Amino acid sequence: MIRKISSYIILLIFIFPIFFLITSSFKNNIDLFALPPKLFFFDIDFSAYERVFGFSNFFKFDPSYSELFLTSRIIDSLIIGLGSSSLTLIIGIYAGYYISRVNFKFKRYLIISILSARMMPLVSIAIPIYFVYEKINLLDTYIGIIFVHTFINLPLAVLLLKSFFDEVPKQIDENAYIDGASKIKILHKLVVPCAKSGIAVTFILSLIFSWTEFICALMIGQMNVKTIPVQASILKTIPSWDMMAAFTTISIIPVFILILMVKKHFVRGLTLGTVKE
Amino acid sequence: MSSQKSYSLPSFMNSDSSLPWLLPLITMLIVFAIIPFFYNIYLSFHEFVPAKRALLFVGWDNWIRLFTDGVFWGSLKVSLYYTFMCLLIQLVLGMGIALLIDSDDPGFGIIRSILTLTLVIPPAIAGMIFLIMEDANYGLIPWLLKSIGLIGPEDTILSDPTLALWGVMIVDIWQWTPFMVLILVAGLRSLPSEPFESAVIDGARPFQVFRRLTLPMLHKVIAVAVLIRGIDLWRMVDYVFVLTSGGPGTATYTLSLYSWQRFTFVQWGYGATISLFSLIVILIVGNAFIHFAKVKW
Numbered sequence: 055m056i057r058k059i060s061s062y063i064i065l066l067i068f069i070f071p072i073f074f075l076i077t078s079s080f081k082n083n084i085d086l087f088a089l090p091p092k093l094f095f096f097d098i099d100f101s102a103y104e105r106v107f108g109f110s111n112f113f114k115f116d117p118s119y120s121e122l123f124l125t126s127r128i129i130d131s132l133i134i135g136l137g138s139s140s141l142t143l144i145i146g147i148y149a150g151y152y153i154s155r156v157n158f159k160f161k162r163y164l165i166i167s168i169l170s171a172r173m174m175p176l177v178s179i180a181i182p183i184y185f186v187y188e189k190i191n192l193l194d195t196y197i198g199i200i201f202v203h204t205f206i207n208l209p210l211a212v213l214l215l216k217s218f219f220d221e222v223p224k225q226i227d228e229n230a231y232i233d234g235a236s237k238i239k240i241l242h243k244l245v246v247p248c249a250k251s252g253i254a255v256t257f258i259l260s261l262i263f264s265w266t267e268f269i270c271a272l273m274i275g276q277m278n279v280k281t282i283p284v285q286a287s288i289l290k291t292i293p294s295w296d297m298m299a300a301f302t303t304i305s306i307i308p309v310f311i312l313i314l315m316v317k318k319h320f321v322r323g324l325t326l327g328t329v330k331e
Numbered sequence: 332m333s334s335q336k337s338y339s340l341p342s343f344m345n346s347d348s349s350l351p352w353l354l355p356l357i358t359m360l361i362v363f364a365i366i367p368f369f370y371n372i373y374l375s376f377h378e379f380v381p382a383k384r385a386l387l388f389v390g391w392d393n394w395i396r397l398f399t400d401g402v403f404w405g406s407l408k409v410s411l412y413y414t415f416m417c418l419l420i421q422l423v424l425g426m427g428i429a430l431l432i433d434s435d436d437p438g439f440g441i442i443r444s445i446l447t448l449t450l451v452i453p454p455a456i457a458g459m460i461f462l463i464m465e466d467a468n469y470g471l472i473p474w475l476l477k478s479i480g481l482i483g484p485e486d487t488i489l490s491d492p493t494l495a496l497w498g499v500m501i502v503d504i505w506q507w508t509p510f511m512v513l514i515l516v517a518g519l520r521s522l523p524s525e526p527f528e529s530a531v532i533d534g535a536r537p538f539q540v541f542r543r544l545t546l547p548m549l550h551k552v553i554a555v556a557v558l559i560r561g562i563d564l565w566r567m568v569d570y571v572f573v574l575t576s577g578g579p580g581t582a583t584y585t586l587s588l589y590s591w592q593r594f595t596f597v598q599w600g601y602g603a604t605i606s607l608f609s610l611i612v613i614l615i616v617g618n619a620f621i622h623f624a625k626v627k628w
Binding site: 057058060061062064065068069071072074075078086087089090091144145146148149151152153156158164165166167168169170171172173174175176177178179180181182183184185186201202204205208212213216262265266267268269273282283284286287289290295298299302305306309310312313314317320321324325326327328329330331 | 614
C-alpha cells in the first residue's frame with residue numbers, strides 16, 4: 055500500500071509539468087502570473103487558442119505574424135513526419151529483413167556503422183548538409199528535411215524491424231522457397247503480413263521522432279518550412295505565456311495519442327530492438 | 332534482453348546478391364554520414380573570410396584555435412558534466428523507481444503507460460514548459476525554492492551562472508528519467524523468479540539480493556540504457572537552445588550548441604571543427620562501450 059501511494063506520488067511529480075502547461079493555456083493573463091499558482095480554480099479563457107490558430111483580430115492586420123499560426127506548422131510537421139517515416143519504412147523493411155535472414159561477410163561492420171550513425175551529433179550532420187543542400191537547392195524544402203529525418207530514424211527502423219523479423223519463424227521462408235517463391239515475394243506476401251504490428255510500431259515511432267527533432271529542422275528549414283519545435287523556439291521571443299502554452303499543448307497531444315497506441319513496444323523502440331517488454 | 336539467435340539460412344538464400352536489399356540503406360549512410368564526416372574534415376581546414384567572401388584554406392589554424400580557446404574548454408566541461416551528472420542521476424532515480432513499480436498489479440501498469448508521455452514531448456517544447464516554470468519573476472520553481480528558503484529572494488535560476496546549468500539539467504532529468512524507468516522495469520519483469528525465491532529462503536537481505544542478483548542479471552539492459560542515453564545526452568542541444576541559448580555568458584554552452592553558434596556567426600570552419608571533435612569523441616567512446624560492455628544487436 056505504501057508502495058502504491060509513493061508510486062503515485064512520483065507519477066504526480068512527473069506529470070505535473072504537463073498538467074501545469076495544459077491548465078496555463080486556459081488561463082487569462084492575471085491568473086497566469088499568479089503566485090502561488092492557481093492550479094485548479096481559475097477562469098477558463100480560450101483566447102490563447104484563438105490567437106495561435108489566427109482566429110483573433112489581434113494579429114490579423116500584421117502579415118508578419120501569420121507565420122506564427124499553428125495550422126500551417128502542423129501541416130509542415132505532418133508532411134515531413136509522414137514523408138520521412140514512409141521513406142524510413144521502405145528502406146528499413148528491405149535492409150532489416152536482409153540483415154535478419156542472411157549472414158553476409160560485412161554484416162557486423164554494417165551494424166556498427168548503423169549504430170555509429172545513431173551516435174552522430176546532429177549538429178555535425180547539419181552543418182555539412184547545409185552546404186550540400188545550398189548547392190543543390192534543397193534548403194527550405196520539405197524533401198530536404200524529409201531526407202535528413204529519414205537518415206536520423208533509419209538506425210532505429212532497421213534494427214527494430216530486424217528484431218521483429220527475427221521473431222517470424224524462418225521455417226516460413228524455407229517452406230515458401232521450396233514451393234518456388236522468390237525472396238522478394240516471400241518478404242512481401244509472407245513476412246511483412248506476419249510482422250505487420252512491428253512495422254506499424256516502427257512507423258509510429260519514426261513519426262514521433264521526426265515530430266520531435268529540432269536542430270536539423272531548424273538549420274534546413276528557413277522561411278517557408280518550419281516544424282513545430284522550430285516554431286516553438288521562435289515563439290520564445292514573443293513573451294506571451296498563454297500563447298506558448300496553447301501552442302505547446304496542441305503540439306504534444308498528437309504524440310500522446312500515438313504513443314499510447316504503441317506503448318507496449320515503446321521500450322523496444324527506445325532500445326533499438328534489444329530490450330523486450 | 333534478447334539473446335540474438337544467429338539465423339543462418341541455407342546457402343540458397345546467401346547466393347543472391349545483397350546489393351539491391353541494402354543499397355538504399357548504404358546510400359543513405361554514405362550521403363548523410365560518410366560525406367558529412369569528410370566534409371567536416373574539409374571544413375576544419377578552411378575558414379570563411381568575410382573580406383574575400385570565400386572559404387579559404389587555413390591549415391591547422393582551426394585546430395590550434397580549438398585547443399587554445401577557453402570557451403571551447405568550458406563547453407567541453409559543460410558537456411562532460413551534463414552527460415555524466417544526468418546519466419548518473421537518471422540511472423539511480425530510474426533504478427529506484429523501477430524497483431518500486433516492478434509489480435504485476437494493474438495499477439502499476441497504468442503508471443508505466445503514463446510515464447511514457449514525458450518521453451515523446453519534443454525536447455524543445457519541454458524546454459518551453461520549463462521556461463515558463465523557471466521564469467525569474469513569475470515562475471513556479473523559483474517561487475517554490477524561495478518560499479522554502481533554498482535560494483535568496485533576489486536569486487534567479489536561468490540567469491545565474493552556477494544555477495543555470497542545473498536549470499537545464501532538471502528538464503533533462505524530468506523528461507528522461509522515465510526512459511530509464513521503463514527500460515529497467517522491462518528488464519526486471521523479464522528476470523526469472525526462481526533465484527530470487529531461493530535467495531529469500533536462504534535469508535538474504537534485500538540489498539544483498541539487489542547487489543548479488545538483480546544488478547548482475549540486469550547488466551545488459553543497464554548497458555543498453557546507458558549507451559543510448561549517453562549518446563543523446565552528449566549531443567543534446569535543444570534544451571540549452573530554448574532555455575538559456577548558452578548563457579549567462581558562456582556558462583551553459585555545450586559542444587553542440589557552441590558549434591551551432593559559431594556556425595551562425597559565419598565561422599563555418601571553426602564550427603565544423605568543434606562538431607567534428609564532438610563526433611570523434613562519441614564515436615570512439617560509444618564503440619568502445621559497445622565492445623567492452625558486450626552489447627549485442
